[in-house]
């Protein structure tokens with residue numbers, strides 16, 4: 433994700449939403465939404481519309497809009513809609529549960545900012561609006577609390593890519609030496625408050641000019657990137673670089689253990705000088721970090737330990753490329769195996785597969801396996817229905833190598849009902865793993881409550897793996913929960929849930945989330961080479 437691409441995608445998404453609220457044609461809205469998604473995961477930074485030539489899903493109209501954005505002009509249609517529809521409506525739209533229809537209702541009733549809506553809900557009057565009710569009102573108040581807490585935070589996975597593109601640009605400057613990501617992002621926090629970089633200044637230069645060329649703007653003494661991220665650059669010289677990197681990486685309590693920090697060439701030297709073992713940034717926040725300075729700690733799972741990715745989507749459901757393209761991309765990452773897990777029939781919004789189409793897919797995978805070097809497992813991400821039954825019959829599931837079962841609907845059930853759904857699913861002998869276990873979407877949706885003791889006990893007994901979903905806005909199983917999972921001897925599978933080849937690169941976030949909870953390689957089933965994994969699978 434490149435800063436400029438994110439900016440373009442955000443503008444297109446806003447345009448789509450405004451059009452939708454304004455009652456525009458469904459196909460037009462969808463075209464803008466699709467274009468935003470394509471551009472968000474575009475493989476290279478977009479600097480000219482020529483790069484968008486011959487890309488499926490990007491027509492002349494959209495190219496015109498992108499061209500305006502690239503020329504720093506507000507696209508005409510967007511300008512008109514921004515004048516027509518109050519800005520506050522867009523802020524409300526960031527909360528879950530507000531679709532174009534309800535936003536339009538708010539607009540028609542002159543409720544055009546979050547504060548007014550909050551007051552209305554607290555006065556128990558939001559429920560009187562057409563199409564709203566007491567349940568929506570209560571849910572809104574609960575969501576609002578979460579939203580306020582996360583309002584100024586960014587997803588680590590998204591911020592990291594932006595940070596890397598800024599790093600590359602900085603390295604092009606003559607008077608800039610080393611550049612490193614630091615702070616929360618270097619510690620792989622799932623949510624970060626800003627992007628921080630340590631920049632080595634070789635000669636004096638005009639910071640203003642540098643900021644300008646990066647497209648950085650200033651607001652209330654803070655600096656923002658075109659992607660909307662708050663950015664902080666720590667300028668230093670080569671002598672102090674390692675010290676500044678160590679200090680800014682934090683967290684503060686960890687840095688304070690080191691009594692004196694003279695200038696050193698490399699960060700590791702600070703540890704050596706104190707007779708400490710080196711502690712990698714991603715576990716410096718851990719309560720055991722201090723203890724590990726002095727005693728050996730377990731060998732944690734590493735990215736290079738991962739041999740396969742067992743949750744991804746293809747064109748068959750809501751992915752953007754063919755199975756073959758996904759397989760080749762995985763092979764380039766050095767994987768020995770993958771599983772294709774498209775959605776099941778009930779998930780119509782994600783183009784879920786009917787049994788017939790799944791059978792067709794199984795045949796295609798058989799053919800690909802004769803042709804490619806990487807092992808492709810047939811699979812599905814089968815929906816767990818409301819009552820805990822699965823969206824495909826057992827007879828069909830038994831034809832698949834790998835079944836991952838996930839909840840995509842009915843999040844409002846009680847803790848007992850949710851636990852029952854998961855338990856019932858794990859009892860199904862065809863189910864190998866539970867997908868995105870807690871249903872949490874960072875900043876948007878809390879995970880559902882489960883009776884964790886019961887869930888973990890059943891996972892252990894039925895030998896069901898629990899998925900640590902590496903998508904930047906999921907990253908569940910959470911760090912807290914992982915400790916419990918490990919202590920029970922339950923296995924984890926770290927998957928990207930990729931919908932495009934680029935999505936496979938999120939694996940690092942899954943691995944780092946596991947490391948932050950001190951997960952070792954032996955607890956992770958896809959850290960087994962093909963032969964070992966085959967044994968585990970019994971295939």
Ligand SMILES: [Zn+2]
Nearest residue numbers: 813838867868
């Ligand atoms: Zn899913």
Ligand SMILES: [Zn+2]
Nearest residue numbers: 743745813929
């Ligand atoms: Zn999925």
